[in-house]
Amino acid sequence: MFQILSLKNGLDNVQGFFNGSTNVGLRTKPNEDGSLDGDVAFIRSNEPCDVAARFTTNRFAAAPIKHFQRYPKDFQTNFILINAKNANAMTGIKGIEDIDTLFAKLESKTKLHNPIMSSTGVIGYRLPLDKLATAFDNFDFNARDSEKTARAIMTTDSFKKEICFKVTLDDGNSFHIAAIAKGAGMINPAMATMLCFIVTDADIPKEDMDELLGIAVENSFNRISVDGDTSTNDTVLLLANKTSMVYDKDAFREALNKITFELAMMILRDGEGATKVVAFEVKGAANDEDAKKASILLSNSLLVKTALFGEDPNWGRIASTIGASGIECDEDKLIIHYDNLLIYSGEQRELDKEREEKAYKIMKQNSFHITCDLGLGDGSYTSYGCDLSYDYVKINAEYRT
Numbered sequence: 001m002f003q004i005l006s007l008k009n010g011l012d013n014v015q016g017f018f019n020g021s022t023n024v025g026l027r028t029k030p031n032e033d034g035s036l037d038g039d040v041a042f043i044r045s046n047e048p049c050d051v052a053a054r055f056t057t058n059r060f061a062a063a064p065i066k067h068f069q070r071y072p073k074d075f076q077t078n079f080i081l082i083n084a085k086n087a088n089a090m091t092g093i094k095g096i097e098d099i100d101t102l103f104a105k106l107e108s109k110t111k112l113h114n115p116i117m118s119s120t121g122v123i124g125y126r127l128p129l130d131k132l133a134t135a136f137d138n139f140d141f142n143a144r145d146s147e148k149t150a151r152a153i154m155t156t157d158s159f160k161k162e163i164c165f166k167v168t169l170d171d172g173n174s175f176h177i178a179a180i181a182k183g184a185g186m187i188n189p190a191m192a193t194m195l196c197f198i199v200t201d202a203d204i205p206k207e208d209m210d211e212l213l214g215i216a217v218e219n220s221f222n223r224i225s226v227d228g229d230t231s232t233n234d235t236v237l238l239l240a241n242k243t244s245m246v247y248d249k250d251a252f253r254e255a256l257n258k259i260t261f262e263l264a265m266m267i268l269r270d271g272e273g274a275t276k277v278v279a280f281e282v283k284g285a286a287n288d289e290d291a292k293k294a295s296i297l298l299s300n301s302l303l304v305k306t307a308l309f310g311e312d313p314n315w316g317r318i319a320s321t322i323g324a325s326g327i328e329c330d331e332d333k334l335i336i337h338y339d340n341l342l343i344y345s346g347e348q349r350e351l352d353k354e355r356e357e358k359a360y361k362i363m364k365q366n367s368f369h370i371t372c373d374l375g376l377g378d379g380s381y382t383s384y385g386c387d388l389s390y391d392y393v394k395i396n397a398e399y400r401t
Helices: 064-066 092-106 128-132 146-152 206-218 250-267 286-298 302-309 315-324 353-363 390-397
Strands: 002-006 017-022 040-056 075-085 116-119 161-169 174-182 194-199 233-242 276-284 335-338 341-344 368-373 380-387
Touching: 002 250, 017 146, 040 064, 040 146, 040 194, 040 206, 064 092, 064 116, 064 341, 075 092, 075 194, 075 233, 092 128, 092 286, 116 233, 146 161, 146 174, 146 390, 174 250, 206 233, 206 250, 250 380, 276 286, 286 302, 286 315, 286 368, 286 380, 302 315, 302 380, 302 390, 315 335, 315 341, 315 368, 335 353, 341 353
Parallel strands: 075 116, 194 233, 276 368
Antiparallel strands: 002 161, 017 040, 040 075, 040 233, 161 174, 174 194, 276 380, 335 341, 335 368
């Protein structure tokens, strides 16, 4: 058995890791108090770390991902450099060479071992190398400032996303696992559009890192949708420096799953202009693949999302999306619930006044559950989505302006 305790101050709790940020002029919009968040950040370990990673499924992967993929299999690293406001995507070989140029300049400031870069922001522009390099004179490489680091990686995010758990085993020994993430738009269940950096001092074997990160991502970031768009820069990195010399696979699995799922739900709640988060459970499908296909289509459907925003219990949009998915389904066997309220069945196809009023109350909640039972088999899958509001259009129409 083991205990998982939530701690404040995110990355700062993990042994042997340091983090910080600075503003080099890429981010110019002040906060309400007049302060400026950072736009360049770092995460550093005293010891080389094993690395596990998951990246975007977009075929036009950004330069930082291509740079990472040049390293040999099972390489170790001690440094991540992160910038906001510029994605360094669709910049060709020059975009990759720019990363090497930056690291050559950084090498004179701190010891680097196979450094990793991650970027987020506007696609199609090369990095402003001179501006970024000024960060290296301002970094305190021994800082622990998780809150500012988490804020520095944000783009259209409205709040920082950071988590830390202390995991204590039965024998009293413990390890830490912590993460920061960003994401609010271009979120699609195909490695959702986001950056996530997870660090741990657990003594976890490399093969377990790869296995457990894959499971965690599939059950979290791969199940959320804000707008159905997949970015060029999606990245999840897990770094382990093993400093605690403590590890238990079951405990680590649960803590990692908990971190990635909670961060995924934060991203959904912060979906650009979103007002509610909804789980779309499809069960009773002929197989799991059919359930997954229908569930993801529901989380991506613009008509479903706008109905959620309008708080309209129009089950027709749910049923129509399932019917258009191409999976095996039968309208006489279909049953739809909003939370525990029956919305549709073969025997009750029309909402009476009493059930419709109850449905309205459910849809006014910040979060609820839509269950679609196809009545055909044992296949099941749950994905997560949010509504689509006027603000989403405004935010993305003005993204560069």
